Amino acid sequence: MTSALETAPTSRQDLNQLVRLRQLLADTGADVRFDSGTRAAYASEASNYRQVPLCVVLPRTIDELVGAVRAANEAQAAVLPRGAGTSMCGQSVNTAVVLDHSMHLNSIVSIDRDRRLAIVEPGVVCDQLNTAAAHHGLAFGPDPATHSRCTLGGMIGNNSCGAHSVRAGKTAENVERLEVLTVDGERFWVGPTDDATYRSHLAAGGRRADIVRALKTLADDYADAIRTGFPTIKRRVSGYSLDQLLPENGFNISRAVVGSEGTCVTVLQAEMRLIERLPARVLVVYGFPDIYLAADAVPQLLPLGAVAMEGLDTGIIGGLRERGLALADIAELPEGSAWLMVEFGAATHAEALAAGERAQALAQDLPGTPTVRLCADEGLIKRLWSIRETGASATSMAINENAADPVVGWEDAAVEPAQLGAYLREFAALVERYGYVTNLYGHFGDGCVHARITFNLKTHEGIAQWRAFLTEAAHLVVRYGGSLSGEHGDGQAKGELLPIMYPPELIEAFRAFKRIWDPHGRMNPGKLIDAHRVDENLRLGPGYRRNTLATHFRYAGSDAPLAFARETERCIGMGKCRSLEGGAMCPSYRATREEAYSTRGRSRLLFEALSGDTLDDGWDNDALKDALDLCLACKSCKTECPTHVDMATYKSEYLAKYYTRNRRPLLDTLIGCLGEWLPHAARASRLFNGVMRNPLARSVAARVGFARSALFPEIAATTFRKTDTAARVLANTAPAPDTHTVLLWTDTFNSHFSPEVLESAVRVLEGAGFHVELLSKHICCGRPYYDAGMLEPAKRNLLDILDALDTVLARKIALVVLEPSCLSVFRDELRSLLPDDDRAQQLAALACTLGELLAKSGTAVPAHPQTEKAYLHGHCHQKACGGMGGETALFARLGIEAKLLLTGCCGMAGAYGYQAKTADVAATIGATEFKPHLDALPADACLITDGFSCRSQALKAGGRKALHLAQFLDPQRSS
Template structure:
């Protein structure tokens, strides 16, 4: 059938790797498709649908693929609109509407509107996944978001929908009916008239049922929204289709309303003992007309701090659960007055532990990030461990969706949560709670065991019992995420047989042959069918890296299963991951796409075959820059750089490697020779010579430093030093001047230094997957540095510091390796520590700098480490290029990766350089980052932080 589609002119991707990527969304389910389509236009989409319909092939519409209910996976052709159909077609500021394609990402739409309207108008729905969720997706689910207390659901903001019907005809649904998208299309006119007549007859048949059972609470998202067809609602077909989860028509365009951006806003953060106490104050808070009332519990906060460091969550008042309350308005003084009055009234009620106004923008952003990352953070909770050290963790507690989206009227929320927690206790389950308290919608991820038959039966029984309880409270089994494969089977618990019959007839009118997103809402698939965790190979995947596990699952399997599909790696802004996806826009090049391919590799009946020898996995990992940002930015801590290194180690055993694996992978060995012959080597080193080593000829090779230069910079060795300064391969081989600066800065801070030039972090072997050699090197390094003291080990190159801090104990499983890792600091971290101890640099410093934080330092030592170091020494104006430079060790020097390397540079570094005055200071502690700056602006000399702080900086200049 797929061959027939291709012969009919339908362009499809049927690669095994691609099918693995699209077999999953953010739910518990896995359904491999037959093919994936990436249409460029509505007409091309109509062709895909029409040809599939002729052959009875199922069709699933997909945007960001972030559905938690299994709404974005299907057995036939998956149509991904996010790749090409992502434009904003028109903005009408007078009518306050925007015309958009279905694949436009919400945050991109909001950013576009801010530019063209001067931040006057925006699209209101803002689910936590807004940085990767698409307009088509939020229409499909009738998503709401953090500010739904003020702005309602997506259905409240839809004016018209351009759709392709199940037989490939283009019609437009409006707020008063249906019409042909092209008035000259006779077939479309006939189909629109036929549909409209059928929908009017359906409404007449079920008038009383629609009025009594639908639209009872703000977040009644479950089922079809047929109440919009009632005469008193204007026969609003557009809004009736919102929330239909792609089961009735394929959305190819939308006209949506825009709302004014309030000029004044203030965030209150309120601490409570638990979520029930917080819920009891919601009705009082709603009296003050807030724009948002969002909540989280302590489990999410603890996990955030453990994974990203103690300072990743700041500004929280005391408590075990928290509400974020956004108050806004036209006047800042009025907003401040209302905030004060609300705090006073809540204190008088006696449930509030502590409340505060969060004024600092950075604190507000950090707090909202905890809320927005709730789904991912709660997926693998940390039980115990030291939150200051992300490498130290107890066995994580897993939680899953399935009953994560119920809603009740806000006034019933507290009592509902009391009974719900009792139900959890009855089943011996833990629920991690966060969500839209002001709208009565709770997102609860639960510790279901989906890997065993017994655990799956517990999940099914619990969901049925929870549905019955929710209905007793007058609630909805879905308040935002849709029903999908997770909850469609319990809809008869919520609705009468008559309404269920109306749903079936509505679906039949639109999709008579049931090819659109089968398995959701009408004639649903069994809840336990197609669970991703129910089919994993019972084998051991021997690894060099020490990986943790739960439930007696192989550690490598458990590690790659860390991806639950939330898709933050697909965001176009914020954080650092995933630079390759931001450059290509291809799911293949996202952290999620790679993790899903690896997950398929470990299945009993995989789409991706051949295990460690899989060419599909090799292709998936090829454009990973090993920046390690995903290990921090991914809410579940997926570390693709580590998995890539492990996979390459197995894949290339007994095979010829790329030339760069020998030239750059063995760089520390070659540098031992070049340092003795540096003048001669530099004379002949040029891009053309690099081609012989598998390197690009478009990048200038660095100048090699000599042993003599290094000895001159370091001077005489010091006995009984209190600090160890590790001069890594890159510093010794290319930046001897930085070595001298680092030594002088530490001495200026009152320290004596032992300079170690005899150790190596093994990074080049790790990044190219040559782990046997890496372990030998690291074992020697651990033995050399484990000297029985607790002296800090300061490493000049941040990537080497990160390797010694994180990779060393994961590859060398000895107490010595752990002791050495605990002592390691990056140079910027050492500067912060010295400043906190009272030191300030003696050299004059500029008022402002531009800094490129190395990705490995970002991921291992903290996202703000460079900014903190610069603030500590008194530099307040910092332009930070937050993003990968694009070189990433060997990646940007490899001929086949050069073009992508330069595209990645355009994400953050290149724009920051263009905005920096020619004479201004640019900091690049990472050697790779310095090389990229040199490539982008050859006339500019970048500095290491040590050079900026060097007491002899002006003299040496």
């Protein structure tokens, strides 16, 4: 019988139960959070659904996890074991005690190379296991598009698959045994169950014996119905896997539990099968006239033994082109309007290449006579796969804000590959008949199709139409002998539709299966079986209203007061910001593993503050303020997030609003106004530096929020404007014949802390034949204003800059900016704060890095003769607002091997490393995302990075002196 607490605490009895729950959970010693901010961050996933948890538990040990489940059961509360929260069907949100294993329960217990088995805790990430297994020449086969952040516990819950399931199968086929925990506290291992194992279960007595005995009875009673009522296709994920309980499948209890979406048990540990790693890969890409012909070709290609076979239609590619995204990657695709990506793997490159060449030769015999390209370069293969993995998410928001967005309301149905072409033609006709638009892609080698469709879920009429479509779509799949879900599970999105796929007898068998494990219906209720209606609990349903907000920045080309609310919808929850490796997003999450400190978590909190009912104090909510304070404003999400969530801008916008009603701390004001007071401090640099080293002064600074461990950088004894170099440049107003003039931006950081960088830049530019000019007076770009949310003075400062640069803009000369964080102001904030000022667009186009200017100028560039190889670290703003292409192209011109380090954020991020509230996180980021890459370099390696904060962190965290590009190219650089 379901308790009222399992839905929402509304009555006095419910509130009493909630108090009891709080008390019981406190006794477990686990990290238990009832605060509104945490609950808001966990209220949504990657689906259309939203349900606010009762609380969130982050157990540090397996014993704490066991205790939390037992406590919740005693309080008659619903329980939801949650993976990475990337589910698309509603199964990882619920009004329940949410168990997040990912922060602490993420250990790989063991890897047995000989038996090809790994034992893992449920919070281990898929890529984490693969990295560890690779050291043994092994791999974990399933790899969903979310492989960089999805957890093994979540994959087990959803029976996840991925692109390489053609070879590896679903998660179920890769599970050997599971240690499970029932809601009432029974804990035991399950797996294949022969007679001896069955007897040992019964001998254990208690609930364990009752459960196993009941499962055996269930399998016997429903054996014929299961054999005749289950689709035989490879990608059947919908419903419970009762077929695994049949004797011919070894009465495999663990595999019957896989795909149960947390509705039956909590997984404590998992013994996973590993496969031989195939390190050599070749990708063959076919370009077809349409997606149906691509599907028709699958049966002919399957016998070739590919490890992956993915289809992709023109909807995604066209959407990327329309948004100006991944254009260089798209240009590598062969000509066509739909593509089939077929990957071959082998132990050696020669073997993989031979398989690829056989597939390439088959092109002329395939339906539609596709164009074809064979790709053997590892980097190119990765780029092409990235189109497939992120393309759908990148096009998930319509460019026209009033148009319907493509959403996941009908995902991942599967049919036999031989039926795929015929099915897709009928499905596309059904979509068109309802007036929808879709893009089609998916795991064609397994007959699994993903579709983002322009459903209107915001009106009652639109939802009625959606329900009608779902019913017809479900009947269509069943008519083809398919499964409603071929990968993402049922959750709430498909649960209501299961009676279309399965006869009443099997629906009752599903209910019996759940009751055996969960007699009182407390495990993730309302999902998979006896599910909530598909149109309940919608995050953006008919009841949702965008709230107005006057903003400083212009968003998505619109100045409408609803624009910021639209921005809070941008995050679709796919969670790339929770990736632990690759790229730079999101450094604060990587350092803390806190959901609220991920880009997704912050997006959810902003959404709830603006439109939800969870954060009833809205903009003043402490959790929201804390989450945004911990954002480094590194801008990585602006480019690395597939939906281009721009958290750095949102943070500035938020702080500007927040401090209209709250007193701004003194330290924040000092940080924001750095460009104003630093030139004055520089006039007495010796005194200022001495004060900042004084213990008493540092103690006073700590009282206003300055980190005790941080040392403010020393102001140079002679700032750049006082150097002979600056004086000479200012005096030399007449350019020599046949020289190009550039303006060198004298940024605040280099001017006052490292003037030698600007001096080197002058020498390099003049040596390359440029006439260098400077503004007659120093002006700060205003970058610190944005970190403090001081947007009114930031806007005034930008207008001053544009006025000062009027003649420069009229002459259309390049503005060389040495500090990446300054360049990002000109390329990003400037255009968003002053969108109607034509000068802003002109300045953004003229501003460039030293590397970009020299790479495209064609002029002679001096280079240090003893340097054969250099190592480049990209400042986060540089990578987000233009990339490192200019620098790498320049080194190629110079004939110097330049290795672009795969570093993440250095952790300093302006003042982030100096504030008490963020210094520890900054240190962790530096130690984990930056220092290991520096430690791996040769002792005499030449490290180059343009960011002042990056050079500071390289010395502080890595013990390495880094050079600015200007210093590296300086002809006066010493050996």
